[in-house]
Amino acid sequence: MKVLTHKELAPSIFELTLQGELVSEMKQPGQFVQVKTTEGAEPLLRRPISISSYNSSEKQFTMIYRAEGKGTTLLSQRKQAEAVDILGPLGNGFPVHEAKEGETALLVGGGIGVPPLYQLSQMLVANGVRVIHVLGFQTKSAIFYEKEFSELGDTHIATVDGSYGTKGFVTTVIDKLEQEFATIFSCGPTPMLKALEAGYGEKRLYLSLEERMGCGIGACFACVCHTGDDPTGFSYKKVCSDGPVFRAGEVIL
Amino acid sequence: MKVLTHKELAPSIFELTLQGELVSEMKQPGQFVQVKTTEGAEPLLRRPISISSYNSSEKQFTMIYRAEGKGTTLLSQRKQAEAVDILGPLGNGFPVHEAKEGETALLVGGGIGVPPLYQLSQMLVANGVRVIHVLGFQTKSAIFYEKEFSELGDTHIATVDGSYGTKGFVTTVIDKLEQEFATIFSCGPTPMLKALEAGYGEKRLYLSLEERMGCGIGACFACVCHTGDDPTGFSYKKVCSDGPVFRAGEVIL
Amino acid sequence: MSRLSVELPGLHLKNPVMPASGCFGFGREYSQFFNLDILGAIMIKATTPEPRFGNPTPRVAETSSGMLNAIGLQNPGLEKVISEELAWLGGYDVPIIANVAGSQITDYVKVASDISKVPNVKALELNISCPNVKEGGIAFGTVPEVAKEVTKAVKEVSSVPVYVKLSPNVSNIVEMAKAVEEGGADGLTMINTLVGMRLDLKTGKPILSNRTGGLSGPAIKPVALRMIYEVSQQVSIPIIGMGGIATAEDVIEFFYAGASAVAVGTANFVDPFVCPTIIEELPKLLDELGFDHISECTGRSWKQNEAVTNYRP
């Protein structure tokens, strides 16, 4: 696919918009793509990155990623009009229709888990769902998309160091929320997902998981987790092809 | 160093001009540089490429190379203003002063061995030496720098398939040359160098050798050859740091 | 396409290119990308008598030009592999090579005996070399006498030819190859992964929960080529080569070293279309190199012959 725009939103956080035919296959928020960050064998593996938003008619989609290791750092050097090798869309995303018109949905994102919630939020709002966003970051300078989310619904920010919004974690914010909500959609680091599962497991809670991947398509068994109803047995789910989004309790975090 | 210009002279033959401080260290035609064709470990090794010409006052130098394997193909994708990691100048080049003012020197190049002769020819002409060029290529479309060389002196082209100039090898041309010459400077594939050594070993003949290199600076012993006076013993020369230019007979081809 | 066809014990291959075991599941996922019929064969994921969950995650880590895996032979077990996976693969016109694994000889015998009776299983691949199984798997692959015993036992019960997959983690690969040849192996597949490790800079601990894992990908190609070169000169059974293959050029290099067919593993993860692409490129490359048939390439590095000369990349 072709780079349309590529910009740094916050230190090391990049927003990359690509154009190409395969956008037409994107069906659900929370799906991801596997990005080849360079030609050749180094780094070898593709990088899983969530689709942050997509526009089927314009054949465009956007991802937001942190340039951290070898692959993402190389990706961050791609310039406008250059080609990027994308495999996807992959996996099963957030079940948008689980939140019904007129209901309120809570969208909880942590750090680089925030991006896929953006497409989700847009689609929920389009369906007449009220959305509340609770977004957690390390520090003020790491925050991105606050304005974009605010335009869709209430947006609360937590920072670990208290440099902006509420000091603490997303759960610090949620525990004090006054609004009611029936459904939670969440994406972020595993400790955050565990805290949500512990505190809000009785709600309709959907979690997007991360796992180290080989193939990204279900063939290599790198990304399996035990299922909730057989926690030590042989049944399993693959994060890449059964997930990355699961209903809380479906798999063992 | 920074890419000033980069263009394809003939199919897969690229002319790359770079600018940077280390040009000030270039002292001799026939020296080479070691080019890192990509960041990171793949391909791992630097590529030895001859300096085709340099301009100390402008801090510019030019190399001409064939994009063939992994490394040179990657190099050929570098665009203007991008940085290229260069180690050099390395090795000992052609002894320009062996050809005296008023004498005639024959410059013999084969294929991608032609480039370093360009700086040499310019310097010989500047010293008042008459130059004759005999340049061999596979076929008409592979020819480059004919005009540039013609401006400096008589230029004879041989093509293996006869599609331009004399059909055959550089030796086919030299055997028929009517002019006298005292010195030959040559760079090209080993069979060509061997033919020159066999046919014109009695002249002052200088040959620029090629060998697979590790370090390019004399440390790894990848590129050694036996010396002419001890052809099976322990004495040796390193192509990278003792050469790449040797007097015929000095080393075993 | 007959210039690519290869005949090996039990295997009539349209072409010599097949996905390697564990890198293609049982084919379902890749069938979304292309028609499996175009493949020379399919090496399916290791099968053990009982289902296995495998190791905890993380199960993969990246290395320079390679990757480590410690899947731990996760598979649904012999019964389900036959009733679900092989039955599904029966819908395709492609020979299956079943990868047989276990922790003790009786496991291998059990799997081999049953799975070799399935009609589309045309050969077995004895996985005596998986570095990620603790209960003895490694010993099978590094002790010649034991490897010979397993081979013998499996040969006795198998209804199809048996290929033994060699581990590269040995001092003397030729000795291992000869041992399994004496044990009755019909062919060899090589190499399995090299045992490797990565540490997490943050925690100081191994990245893989299993600590060590199997190194695969382009990084190991030179080791695979060397071992195939050595072994192919010392045994008279054919070799299916693997280890870092990603291009048609790689395939030819493995043939030159001594392989008669090849398997593609890790490269499938990088490019799901890598097998079809290689199969499409091979005839063109044979033209450039001046070969009529791919089998002319086998063992060219050590056979007496003229160098190929008309090649200009």
Place this chain on the structure above:
Amino acid sequence: MSRLSVELPGLHLKNPVMPASGCFGFGREYSQFFNLDILGAIMIKATTPEPRFGNPTPRVAETSSGMLNAIGLQNPGLEKVISEELAWLGGYDVPIIANVAGSQITDYVKVASDISKVPNVKALELNISCPNVKEGGIAFGTVPEVAKEVTKAVKEVSSVPVYVKLSPNVSNIVEMAKAVEEGGADGLTMINTLVGMRLDLKTGKPILSNRTGGLSGPAIKPVALRMIYEVSQQVSIPIIGMGGIATAEDVIEFFYAGASAVAVGTANFVDPFVCPTIIEELPKLLDELGFDHISECTGRSWKQNEAVTNYRP
């Protein structure tokens, strides 16, 4: 800079970074790029009793994230190494580790005995593992009993501590390490190169004139780490780790695995300044990781300890 200093048998190292044998000649070439005094130590090129010309060229070939070499132990012989190279290196304030090679035990004894008496030689590195020497070099490195014998014989004559360089081309690296420890080795250096091969697409023949060569560079790093991890838990002598190191992060990874110092080989060819760069980067990286002294990192992957947590790359 004392947070980088390391004490090993015979070696007071300013820092744990040294160029690996064969990848730095005798230091002359690199002395044009930087002052050799900044190095922790220098491992000089293998020395044999008599001069050796080595193998015919081509002696190197490239591989994915690696290279093959088959130099064949070219060196000017014991006498000249002492009178010319070591004398020249005596002008620097840097401990020398002399790499001792040969084809038979008496060769090792001869070189070790003489070279260990040179004042700036602070330790020996027994190269029993060079894969490019035919006359038995390989056997020393893959048979535990033989390795132990060579070690013993050299220990008897050496005036300085003896480190033994282990070959990775073995089924059981721990067994080899224990054997040389029993033989009296004061330390280990590991790993030497993996045996590998590349074929020329045009000719069908091996690229290296020696056919096979030693694989080095980032490609082998995971194998080196795994072996150091295994060995460091089973021996009580220190390990100088090597195999693909190119960055300060790599150094820490080797320490985590169990190394007490490291050597940088192939990376010198890619970047002549790699050793000084790593030495400069290490203190910063220790800060980021929260270590006072680099030796805290040794064996962290298997020692009981808290994970490092304050690191954010």
